[in-house]
Amino acid sequence: MDSHKEAQPKGDFECQLCGLTAPYSYYGQKPPNTHSVVLLEESYVMKDPFVPDKDKFLILGSQCSLCNRRVCVGTECSLFYSKRFCLPCVNENLQEFPLEIRQDLDKRKSHSKSHPSKKADART
Amino acid sequence: MPSSEKERRAQRRSRDPSPSRGHRGGRWDWSSAETRGRLEELYFREQDYIRAGSEDSRQFWAFFERLQLFQTLKAEGEPALRAPPARADPSAAPGLAGLPQEYDPRYRINLSVLSGEVEGLARGRSRGPRRGPGVPAERLSQFRAALLHYLDFAQKQSFAKLAKLQRERAALPIAQYRDRLLRAVAQNQVVVVAGDTGCGKSTQVPQYLLAAGYSHVACTQPRRIACISLAKRVGFESLHRYGAEVGYQIRFESTRSPATKIVFLTEGLLLRHVQREPALPGYQVLIADEVHERHLHSDFLLGVLRRLLPARPDLKLVLMSATINIRLFAGYFGGAPVVQVPGRLFPITVVYQPIPQEEAAASGKPERLDPRPYLRVLQAIDHKYPPEERGDLLVFLSGVAEIGAVLEAAQAYATHTQRWVVLPLHSTLSIAEQDKVFDMPPPGVRKCIVSTNIAETSVTIDGVRFVLDSGKVKELSYDPQAKLQRLQEFWISRASAEQRKGRAGRTGPGVCYRLYAESDYDAFAPYPVPEIQRVALDALVLQMKSMGLGDPRTFPFLEPPPQSSLETAVRYLREQGALDGAESLTPIGSLLAQLPVDVVIGKMLVLGALFGLAGPVLTVAAALSVQSPFLRPTRTNPDCATARRPLESPHGDPLTLLNTFNEWVQVKSERAGGSRKWCRRRGLEEHRLYEAANLRRQFQELLRDHGLLGAVQGPRDSSARQSRHRERRELHHLRRRHEETEGRKRKVLKLQGGETGSSSDEGAGAGRAGPPGVDIQDVKFKLRHNVDELQAAAGTALSSHQLALLKLVLCRGLYPQLAAPDQYNSCRKDSDQIFHTKNKQGIVLHPTCIFAGSPELLQTTEEKAEPGRSRGSQEGLGSRHQLLAFVSLLETNKPYLVNCLRAPALPALLLFSRALDTSADCTRLVADSWLELCVLDSEAALRLLSTALQLRAAWEGLLNRQLEGRRGEPGRGPDLREVATLRQRLLEFLQHKVQYSLRRLTALEKQNLYVGPQTVAAAPGLPGLFQGAEMTPDEEKGGYRVTEFLTYNCLTSDTDLYSDCLRSFWTCPHCALYMPFTPLERMNHESSCRPQPQEAPPEEAAESPAKATALQRPYHCDACERDFMFTSTEILRHRKQHQ
Structure with missing residues (x-):
């Protein structure tokens, strides 16, 4: 009853790549009631709807540090490597990223090709 | 995966020396409670994101172990392949300039844990000496890294759920x-x-x-x-x-x-x-x-x-x-x-497997279902599908007996093959038993759920791949003529058959076996019969009336109900006094329309409130409106029967329910949480008692809203209020904790071993969910109800007077749902007792009924006690004939009376009959044209009749005033003194002992019951028989109409042709007038001579006349142990009565 007061939704976050939409209640680096945890980027945050504890938060997404597009944290839309990058920007500047990240992207690409049905629905 | 396996691995790991443990000294042990405790003290404080001891911290440590294992394997597997740092391209976007050149997984984590304070604590500076040595910095950073990974992992997990949810919605x-x-x-x-x-x-x-x-x-x-x-x-x-x-x-x-x-x-x-x-x-x-x-x-x-x-x-x-x-x-x-x-179902193969004619015919007893066709399907599944391919079987049967038959056979088969777990599912099972169908079978074993049509729509079970459809359903159908509910077996409709089939295709392609032919299917009705066409419409009509929807007969229904059902409902409501002659709502009717219960139960509530019996009546009404809490005895369980015995009331089932509820409330208030066990031992479904408690509260509020019940009194002093407040806060806390950990974990079902008994009963329902030791239902119960108030209501035992009045109130509520015992019952076996209602003959007691087990309670035992007194000629004479008032009539294979209450026949009929017809001397009375009462002594008959008339008038008057006065106008409610007087006089009325016989009229007698219209000019030269009431010749029955319900001297008889003009000497007990009277004159005199009831002092209203004369003197009768003021003649007459 009293929980909805503190987590008034501020608006809807929508990923400009995949269209994922969810209401966020905070934008910034220090979500309320998170104590010693800080975020390393300005993020759209909601209360984690999947755990009963009302202090737990969920980061939905943030702006790409290169193109400023609003993107979700899903691995098919963006990655974090000291800053947020949307995948189109990463692919444009692939050589700037360490090998581990490039390998990771390759692996993911081949993986999603072998299971196209699982991820295709809403995320293209 | 079995958790023990996981634990063992974790243990092994902690014993193994691994590179991740401290090399120096090897003392560092991540899994030791002490180490963990210290780290939790530093990082999982009360104000931190993760708190020590929480579910979250447990998950962290589990994650921590997995992470360490992963890192170890990785370190062993690939010799650190150092990637060349990415070359900083000057042409790249400026935003990329600051990227760390050397890869570290922690750069991929977008959050951090503040550490300043923590570092200080770790060195033990700001803590007392008890802390011991701090955590080495290396360990600390290892821990912090793990913590970050954990937080990142939790984010990814939740985000994945979010994405999946949206994908599924879109799909x-x-x-x-x-x-x-x-x-x-x-x-x-x-x-x-x-x-x-x-x-x-x-x-x-x-x-x-x-x-x-x-x-x-x-x-x-x-x-x-x-x-x-x-x-x-x-x-x-x-x-x-x-x-x-x-x-x-x-x-x-x-x-x-x-x-x-x-x-x-x-x-x-x-x-x-x-x-x-x-x-x-x-x-x-x-x-x-x-x-x-x-x-x-x-x-x-x-x-x-x-x-x-x-x-x-x-x-x-x-x-x-x-x-x-x-x-x-x-x-x-x-x-x-x-x-x-379009729907989304997987393809389902239909297999028609009609039961072969010869087998159907050879199965002998038609009542007993032959389980063989069902077993064949189980066998076929075993043959055709390997056990590794999961998928459960859902069997649709028509009723509980059929489920029992198939269950027994299937369980024997399951014990033999070890490939099935067989579970019943129907609404009379306990909630815990019902919940079992959601549990998982062990690998290689299938569930076989044997269900009624409850699984067609109400209960959805995942993982069903096979459906076995008997094609039958048992439905209540309503016989408006007999006001009887009939549970009959029907073929299902095509729509139901499709719905059943669909249950096999929810999670994957499935198979539906139908135990009927395709031609049968084609012959099924397209849709099930709508409920409106097969149930009693009393409540519906009442609600329509209160909504001002006009004549229900002309209401534009989607599909109109049968006209006869509507007519019956209107007539019934008129009989019950909810509608008047013009079919508009009476005051009581408009109140009843707001009670979400059966009309008879609503009536009980209103009547109970009048006599200050609201407490017990609320409980009885609530308990009768929910499903019976008594579970059907699972085979013969003597322990359970013994434990139940103290709850059983010799007066009938409604009072047994009252005892049970009260006792349960006591148990709850004495030992919290003990009630669950208490219920289990007595074979009670506690959930239904909770429902009854909720319903009781709703009734109470409704009665209060209508001014029929005084307002609640909260605890007076502030300390009691405070302690109540504190208690509530605690309960709220418990409930919140429960809700947080909610989500019942699926259990793995046990394979039934050698014993063929039904699914193991012990422990069912205990400790299902929630924190251990907390009975969440109990918590909710205490939050919702004022337990003290309930306990106070439940704790006070009813006096014998209150009990008698309560029975009277219940009986008046249930009227005209009465059954009379068959006259030969005393020669029948206990289980074969037969009863008759006005419209239906040969009804038996429901096996759950108290009188089914102890029929002696209904016997009029006094003849045996005084053998010398039987007068030979008049068989069946006694003073304690009993009738059964019942809540419902249910027909399955036989018609049953459900929820019976016994009531003394003569007082009940005199007080409640819609029609009372008398002979000239009033010794022969016929109630509602079906029960004949012959009173031996005409004197006594007259006295009772005239008392009954006065009581009825007084009762009706008070009730009307109560209903009128309920809008809170002060002074309009019933006068408390009048109520007390009425109570007293009703009790006295119940105690009258008169010898009479009780008999059901034969059909022939019913036809020739009345003398019919007569050509007698007017009333026999008398003023009105009762004050104000005009006596008019009855144009149908003959005789004279005295009140709405009483018709005098309309019964045909060959003995009393002259009786209405035969005078005999009589002394009026009130004014001592002594002269010859005809019975009619005598009644007339007595009622006009009688003092106004409200003027009489309440205690002695019935016995001592206001105007005592010199002729009278006190007389104590030893036989009936009462005191009278009698003249000598009266004493003689009175003594004669006892001979």
């Missing part, structure tokens, strides 16, 4: 129709959405409407459970975007608040809203879900809404239905547009 068939639906709603007042199972209409349509900007949406459901689960699901799917804006409202629970934008509620509840506010001003959109199920309330609601729509042009109505009979609904609403959505 539902209805998603493609979203825009079309919204357009249709915008352009039309009524829209029909037709879609089959799995299309997502129930969860999505409300969300689409909300997102499109509609608010004040109500979505009706036929089942309470669906309201709760849909509200939860929609709240969850919308990520609580609407927070408190998604709610539900069912009979005893509501999460509704002013912020609520959409509420899921039962059809019945929305109808109650209409009753209060006919235009439903609080709603903008109404969604009626599952209208194809054609429940009584659903059909009626549609009728009400159709009338409402023109008055509310801004109101939108969305009907949702399976793709069944869509034209009916669209047509009813003037050709409303239909949005048809």
Whole structure:
């Protein structure tokens, strides 16, 4: 009853790549009631709807540090490597990223090709 | 995966020396409780994101172990392949300039844990000496890294769930129709959405409407459970975007608040809203879900809404239905547009396997179901499908007996093959037993769920791959003539058959075995018979009347009910006094219309309130309105029967229920949580007692709202208030904790071993969910009810007077639902006792009835006690004849009386009969044209009759004043002294001992019961028989109509041709007038001579006349142990009575 007061939704976050939409209640680096945890980027945050504890938060997404597009944290839309990058920007500047990240992207690409049905629905 | 396996591995790991443990000294042990405790003290403090001891911290440590294992394996597997640092390209975007050149996984984590304070603590500076050595910095950073990974992992996990949820929503068939639906709603007042199972209409349509900007949406459901689960699901799917804006409202629970934008509620509840506010001003959109199920309330609601729509042009109505009979609904609403959505079911193979003729014929007893065809299907599945391919079997049978038969055989087969776990499912099982069907079978074993049609719509079980359909259903049908409910077996409809089949294709392709031929299927009715055409319509008609819907006979129903049902209902309501002669609501009728219960039970409540018996009557009414808490005895369980015995009341089942409820409340208030065990030992389903408690409270509030019950008194002093407040806070806390850990974990079912007994009973229902030791139902109960108040009501034992009055009140409520014992019952076996009602003969007692086990309670034992007194000629003479008042009549293989109460026959009939017909000397009385009472002594007969007349008038008067005065006007309520007088006189009336016989009239006698209209000119030269009441010749029966219910001297008889002019000497006990009287004159004199009842002092009203004469003197009768003022003649007469 009293929980909805503190987590008034501020608006809807929508990923400009995949269209994922969810209401966020905070934008910034220090979500309320998170104590010693800080975020390393300005993020759209909601209360984690999947755990009963009302202090737990969920980061939905943030702006790409290169193109400023609003993107979700899903691995098919963006990655974090000291800053947020949307995948189109990463692919444009692939050589700037360490090998581990490039390998990771390759692996993911081949993986999603072998299971196209699982991820295709809403995320293209 | 079995958790023990995991634990063992974790242990092994902690014992193994691994590179991740400290090399120096090898003392560092991550898994030691001490180490963990120290780290938790540093990082998992009360104000931290993760708290020590929480579920979260446990998960962290589990994650920590996995992470270490992973890192170890990785370190062993690949010799650190150092990648060349990425070359900083000067042409790259400036945003990329600061990227760390050397890769570290922690750069990929977008959060951090502040550490300043923590570092200081780790060195033990700011802590006391007890802390011991700090944590080495290296360990600390290892721990911190792990913590970050854990937080990142938790984020990824939750985000994945979010993404999956949205993907799934988008993939539902209805998603493609979203825009079309919204357009249709915008352009039309009524829209029909037709879609089959799995299309997502129930969860999505409300969300689409909300997102499109509609608010004040109500979505009706036929089942309470669906309201709760849909509200939860929609709240969850919308990520609580609407927070408190998604709610539900069912009979005893509501999460509704002013912020609520959409509420899921039962059809019945929305109808109650209409009753209060006919235009439903609080709603903008109404969604009626599952209208194809054609429940009584659903059909009626549609009728009400159709009338409402023109008055509310801004109101939108969305009907949702399976793709069944869509034209009916669209047509009813003037050709409303239909949005048809395909369902999402996997392909299902249908196998027709009719039972061979010769087998069906050879099975002998037709009542006993032959389980062989069912076993063959189990065998076929075992042969055809390897056990590794999972998939359970759902068997549809018609009833509990059939389930028992198949269960027994299937269990024997399961014991033999070890490949099945067989579980029953029907509504009379305990909730815990029902819940078992959701448990998982062990690998290689299938569940076989043997169910009634409850699994067709109400209960959805995942993982079913095979359906076995008997094609039969048992349904209550209603016989309006006998007012009898009949549970009969029918073939199902094609729609039901398809619904059953569909249960096999929810999670994958399935198989449906039908134990009938395809030609049978084709011959089935297309749809089930709508409820409105097969149930009693009393409550419906009452509700229609109170909604001002006019004559129910002309109401434009979706499909009208049979005219005879409506007629019966109207007549019944008139008989019960809820409607008057012009079929409009009486005061009591309008009150009854607001009670969501059977009319008879509502009447009990009103009557009980008058005599200060509200407490017990509330309990009885509530307990009779829920399913019986007594579980059917699982075979013969002597322990359970013994434990139940002290609860049983010799007066009848309603009082047994009262005892049970009261005892349960006592147990609850004495030892919290002990009630669960207490119930289990007595074979009681506690859930139903909780329901009864809720219902009781609702009745109480309703009676209060109507001024029939005084207001509650809260605890007076402030300390009691405070302690109550504290207690409530604690309970709230417990409930919240429970809700946080909610979500019942699925258990793995045990394979039934050597013993063939049904699924193991012990421990069922115990410790299912929630923190250990907390009975969440108990917590909720204590939050909802004032236990002290309940206990106070339950704790006071009823005095014998109160008990007698309570029985009278219950009996008046139940009237005319009376049954008389067959005259030869004393020569019958205990189990073969037969009873008759006015319209139905040869009824037996339901096996759960107390009198079924102890029929001696109904015997009139006094003849045996005084053998010398039987007068030979008049057989069946006695003073204690009993009738049974019953709550319902149910016909299955036999007609049964359900929930019986015994009542003294003569007083009950004199006080309650709608029609009392007498002979000239009033020794022969016929009640409601079917029961004949012959009183030996005409004197006594007259006295009783005239007392009964006065009592009835007084009672009726008080009741009317109570109902009129209930609007809170002071001074209009019944006078308490009058009530006390009436109580007293009723009790005295019950104690009169008169010798009489009780007999059911034969059909022939019924035909020739009355003398018929006579040509006698006028009343026999007498003023009115009773004050004010005019005696008019009765034009049908003959004789004279004295009151609405009493007709004097209309019975045919060959002995009393002259009796109405035969005078005999008589002394009036009031004025001592001594002269010859005819019976009629005597009655007339007595009633006019009698002092006004309210003027008499309450205690002695009946015995001592106000005007004592010199002739009278005190007389104590030893035989009846009472004191009288008698003249000598009266004494003689009185003594004679006892001889």
